[in-house]
Amino acid sequence: MPSLDIVSQVDLQEADNAVNNVVKEVATRYDFRGVHTEIKLNRKDKVISIVTGDEMKIKALREMLIAHFTRRKLDSKCLEFKKHEATSQGQLKQDVAIKEGISKEMAQKIVKTIKNLKLKKVQPAIQDDQVRVTAKQIDDLQTVMQTLNNADFDLPLQFVNMKR
Structure with missing residues (x-):
């Protein structure tokens, strides 16, 4: 039976690269001249620490982080x-x-969304910090993937370990 796992993972190396790009951009921006600004990624705790001059600079750094993560x-x-x-x-x-x-x-919201599709022979199961979905046909799994991509969850979802 075909199956796939729904997970939410972040590539910490890419996150580190994005943070380093923000640090480089801050070094060249005129509005950050003369202001001590520090941005660090703690890979172990998965926390980015920002220290800067005022609230406007915090907002600018927030926008830069989002932009560099998207890139x-x-x-x-x-x-x-x-x-x-x-x-x-x-x-x-x-x-x-x-x-x-x-x-x-x-995970319970994801399972509920999948069950609301009312697809026959599709079974979601919660396993630790991921959701495994098994189906009779691969087309049903693709329908589930498309529905979850269009749904608005507050975290990024990836589909891994797709087996036929």
Whole structure:
């Protein structure tokens, strides 16, 4: 029976490249001259730390991050921007979490969406942080993939391990 896995993963190397490109762009931008700006990716915790001068610069960095993630073919839905806070040096700090994996609640929404299609012989099953879908025909799996791509979930979904 054909099957596929629905996952939410982020290529950390591409995320690192996107962050490095933002650092290079900040170094050349006129509006960041004379302002201490720091952007770091903690690969272990999957958190991007931003420290800069004021709220406008935080917004500019946010837009740059989203743009560079998109250029690197990473979905910007995986970025979760936390609230910014003041530092002791009079600057602002913001953490950006990189979301990976499908939570239990989101997996249940995905399963419900698949079951609402009312396709015969299509069975979704939640397995840890992914959803496995098995079907009698490969066309049914493609219908499921198309429906989930068009649905608006708050995280990027990838389809892996498609077996015939």
